[in-house]
Amino acid sequence: MTQPRTVLFICKHNAGRSQLGAHLLTHVGTAQLVAESAGISPAETINPVIAESLQELGIDASAARPRPVTVEDLASADVVVLMKPGLPLPGPVGGELVEWSFPDPSNWEAEGVRELRDAVAEKVRGLAARLVG
Incomplete structure (x- = not known):
């Protein structure tokens, strides 16, 4: 059995866009992909409106913490998704x-x-279909 591929979603505060990406990829439900999220300068908590919008889909984000x-995240992730182009990363991206x-x-x-x-x-x-497909 092959190891699941890690997809790391990054945004500025890890409170909105990257949380959406990671939770939605997990919700897609493929065992071949593992979703993670992080931020350049993390907020204290996930945006409550983001959490509510996920809850509307049956996704519980209550345990999510920005x-x-x-550097290790960037080196080990198979795919790094910047939710905003040009974010200043703390190191090189090892994967795609x-x-x-x-x-x-x-x-x-x-x-x-x-x-x-x-x-x-x-x-x-679309990303999940391409990576698994």
């Missing part, structure tokens, strides 16, 4: 680098976050 991205461009939802209301969640979900499904 954390900083490390993917750059997506999603706006920062820090101060958004639920409706805007739902649209973002659905857009991220579409990209995540």
